[in-house]
Amino acid sequence: MTSDPAAVAESIVVHAETLCEREDHLWDVIRQLSIPVNDLEDARDQNKADFETDEMFRTLLFKGIRGISQNELAQRLGREPSLVKSFHFDITDLEKTPTQQQLSYTHGKFSEDTQEVLNRTVAGVRQVALDNDVLTEALVPSVPTETEEEESQSTSEYKKEKAQKTLTLARKHVIPEFDTHRAAHKTYSDEVILDMFASICANNGSAHSEAEYGWLTDDDLTCDDSTFLRAIKKIATPEDSDDQLTFAEFEDDDSMPEIDRIRDAIMTAFNAATENIINSIRGDDPFDSRETVAAIDITHEQFHVWPWEDKEAGVAKPDYPKMVSGYKKDGEYKRGYKYATITLVGDHAPIVLGIEPVKEDSAWEPDGSPSYSKADLVSRLLDRAEQFVDLDMVMFDRGFYANRVYANVDERGLTYLSPVPTYEDDLAAIQDIQKHPTADKAVKHDVPLGIDGDVHHKAEFLYTPSTSDDADGKYAVFVTNKDHIEPEEIASVVNGYSRRWDIENQYKSIKDFLPKTSSTDYRLRLCNFALSTLIYNLWRLTDYLIKVALDEPIRSPPVITAKTFVRALGDFLREFG
Numbered sequence: 001m002t003s004d005p006a007a008v009a010e011s012i013v014v015h016a017e018t019l020c021e022r023e024d025h026l027w028d029v030i031r032q033l034s035i036p037v038n039d040l041e042d043a044r045d046q047n048k049a050d051f052e053t054d055e056m057f058r059t060l061l062f063k064g065i066r067g068i069s070q071n072e073l074a075q076r077l078g079r080e081p082s083l084v085k086s087f088h089f090d091i092t093d094l095e096k097t098p099t100q101q102q103l104s105y106t107h108g109k110f111s112e113d114t115q116e117v118l119n120r121t122v123a124g125v126r127q128v129a130l131d132n133d134v135l136t137e138a139l140v141p142s143v144p145t146e147t148e149e150e151e152s153q154s155t156s157e158y159k160k161e162k163a164q165k166t167l168t169l170a171r172k173h174v175i176p177e178f179d180t181h182r183a184a185h186k187t188y189s190d191e192v193i194l195d196m197f198a199s200i201c202a203n204n205g206s207a208h209s210e211a212e213y214g215w216l217t218d219d220d221l222t223c224d225d226s227t228f229l230r231a232i233k234k235i236a237t238p239e240d241s242d243d244q245l246t247f248a249e250f251e252d253d254d255s256m257p258e259i260d261r262i263r264d265a266i267m268t269a270f271n272a273a274t275e276n277i278i279n280s281i282r283g284d285d286p287f288d289s290r291e292t293v294a295a296i297d298i299t300h301e302q303f304h305v306w307p308w309e310d311k312e313a314g315v316a317k318p319d320y321p322k323m324v325s326g327y328k329k330d331g332e333y334k335r336g337y338k339y340a341t342i343t344l345v346g347d348h349a350p351i352v353l354g355i356e357p358v359k360e361d362s363a364w365e366p367d368g369s370p371s372y373s374k375a376d377l378v379s380r381l382l383d384r385a386e387q388f389v390d391l392d393m394v395m396f397d398r399g400f401y402a403n404r405v406y407a408n409v410d411e412r413g414l415t416y417l418s419p420v421p422t423y424e425d426d427l428a429a430i431q432d433i434q435k436h437p438t439a440d441k442a443v444k445h446d447v448p449l450g451i452d453g454d455v456h457h458k459a460e461f462l463y464t465p466s467t468s469d470d471a472d473g474k475y476a477v478f479v480t481n482k483d484h485i486e487p488e489e490i491a492s493v494v495n496g497y498s499r500r501w502d503i504e505n506q507y508k509s510i511k512d513f514l515p516k517t518s519s520t521d522y523r524l525r526l527c528n529f530a531l532s533t534l535i536y537n538l539w540r541l542t543d544y545l546i547k548v549a550l551d552e553p554i555r556s557p558p559v560i561t562a563k564t565f566v567r568a569l570g571d572f573l574r575e576f577g
Contacts, residue, residue, distance in 0.1 A: 003039045005116040011036065012117075013124030020132035024172045026065065027086035029125070029134060030058050041111035051089070051098055056106045057118065058087040059098060064122030065129070066279075074100040133168050159546050159559060166280075166542040167572040173276040174538065175573065178269045178531065180234040188223040191573060193231045196222060197515070197531055198570035202563065206516040221574060229524060232531075236266045236523035259323070262523055263357055270530045271384065274353060277537055278388045294385055295345045295395045295500045296378060298358055299507040300327055300336035301514065301529065307335060307364040316364040321520040325360040325371075335362075337525050341533070342381040343506060344389070346499035347554050349544035350506060352533050354384030357526060375404035382412060393417065395500050401479075403449045407456045410481050417480045417497055420461075441465070441490045447479075460485045464494050509562045510536050539565040 012033060019029045035054050042053040062083075063073045077084055077097035084097055098106075110118065129135035175194050182190075200210045207225035214222020238261040303324045309315045324335050338358035344351050361371040378400065385391060394409050396418040409416040444461040462478040462485065478494055485493060513532035517524060542565060543558045552559070 003036075005113045006120060008036055008039045008117045009120030009124060012121045013128060016125045017128040017132075020128050020134045023134060024176070026129055026135055027062070027083055029129065030062055031086040031088070033058070033061075040114045040117065042106070042114065043109040043111065044106065050096075050102065051106070055088050056098065056103070059103065060107055060118055061121055061125065062087065063103070064118065065126045065135070070100045070103045074098060074103060133172055162545045162549060163542050163560060163565070163568065164572075166538055166545065167569060169276070169280055169541075170538050170569060171573060173280075174273040174534065177273040177276070178235050180231040181237070182231060182234060188221075188227060188231070190231070192221050192223065193228060194531075195570055195573040196228055197232070198535065198566060198573055200515045201513040201532060201535055202567040202570050204512065204516075209516075229519070232527050233521060233523045235269065236262050236527045238262065238265050259357055259522060259526075262526060266527055266530050267355065267384070270355065270534065271387065273534055274351070274537065275388060277351060277541055278353075280541065291346070291392045292344070292348065292389050293346045293393045293395065293496075293499055294342050294353065294389075294391055295503055296340065296342050296381055296400065297397055297500075297503050297507075298338055298340045298399060299510070300329070300334070300338055301511070301525065302334055302336040305335075307362070320364065321522070323357065323359055323522050323525070324362070325358065326362040326364075327360075337522075337529075339526075339529050340377050340381060341506075342385045342394075343503065345395070345503070349554070350540050351537050352506070353388055354381045355526075355530055355533060356380055357522075373404075374400050374402055375408055378405050379408050382408070382414075386412075393496075395497060397500075403451055403456065406449060406459070406479070406481065407451050410457045415480065415482050417478060417482070417493070419497070420477050420479050441487055443485050443487055443490060445484060457481060462490050462494060464490055506536065509539070512562065513566060535566055535569065536562070538569065 012035065015034050016029055019032055023029050023032070035057055037052075037054050037057075040053055040057060042049075042056075044053075046053075059073070059077075063070065068076075074097070077087075077089075089097060107115070126135060176190070178190070178194065180190050180193060196207075196210055200206065203210070207228045211222060211225040211228065213219075215224075303321065305320075307316055307320045307324070309317050321337075323337055325338050326333060326335055327338070328334070338360065340356040340358050341352050342354045344353065356377045357372075358377065359370070359372045361369045378396075382391070382394070391412075391414055393415040394417075396405070396416065398419050398421055400418060401420050406416055406418075442463040444463075446458040447461050448455040449457055449459050459479050459481050462480065463475055464478070465475060476494075478497070480493065482493065510529070510532050513535050515528055515532075517528065519525070539558075539560070539562050542560060544554065546552075546559050547554055547556065
């Protein structure tokens, strides 16, 4: 290399600074960077190398800026076409992207000067990306030292600063992932539509009430309710469908709505937004320093319309929404749309990592009507979560008690913990505990769990006192694939189940955000839930960042209320959108 490594790196960083002033994503910056390949030394045989120096330099630059491993980067390249395109690779075949070994080999073949260029460029581009809010990894600050505290803002000002950083994240990296795919000449931008959504959430309102308020106040940034609803539906409309998509187009011979494409259209946006949120709390790599636990559960959005034309005659309404299922809550039988979620719990920010629609066979439907397998739901939710974090344990409620569910978790090398319904043989074990003069807990070791007549794995059944009023014999039963548990360990294992502490509060907050609607269009229902969940995630991110910065317990009460945050989000989107 004849050029000075510092000068070569500086030229790249200067160009990156210009790009960061107009681009919102790191990969867009890297894609457009001018890389002086002639000033780089790559000892690979260029006639035999699968990938060019330019491509590999961009790839290793991204790796360094993001602070991810070669293995994680190789996996991402194999599944994310946008990332592959950003590094100038051929996007026609994702199976022909660099492996971890090729990344390592290429880095080793870069000369010392070229490696210095790479290292200097990583540091420089990272800083200009942070300065321009293109990079979000540094949102987790270090805890202030005593000296810094003396010179810093007041606690309230500090909270304000961190909350505004999250709002900036929402505006630049999260909300824009939800694209309405409308014409470029549209009167109301996507930012206006999503600002309206946040305002509806803040006011516990509806599209109609928000549009009516905009009309009364002559607000040019508020559209009518039909425009708003049409735009939200477009987010969930598959790209090869038109705006008039109806459920009839998704029905197959057994009358089951084929909603996979609706789900995938929404989840593509939700996943991209969630990745941006997760990236924002990787500053101190919190996921690598402690056990990562997720909880899977189901919530309901009640639907009040009666399903029967004539219940005594067993005649149901022919046009009753097929995604509405029955459920029992607080001793009452109800109906509603159901959604399964997987959420980080415990000492992590309680971020929802994935959403799945739920369909169950209901009393008003013909016998044998299709429903979604719990095992399939769990598998898809785990697939989504493992895109973002390395899980250690998964917790369920009783509704997921099924050998196939547990087998799916065990096959991934994860630990599961779940309460189980109490059956007759369990009652016998409980009675034995009660007869024992001193023992109040018991464990049944190596219980075989079978799949299709074969033993899949062995589990531990734990019996422990319960404070629940409906627990048989005042004992609860749990199942786990955790290795051989001794009776004295039962309390600590079962107490870990309390790390699901936030699930019910999570669902309550999301439902408080949900816009009111009477629509039966499932695109609108599922998109409303996904966007409301995303707003919940942003609120929880804000709370997490402030608590980490101030060294407050993660499980302490929120420092900013959900209603305050979502109101600020709507105002921020409007002011800067």
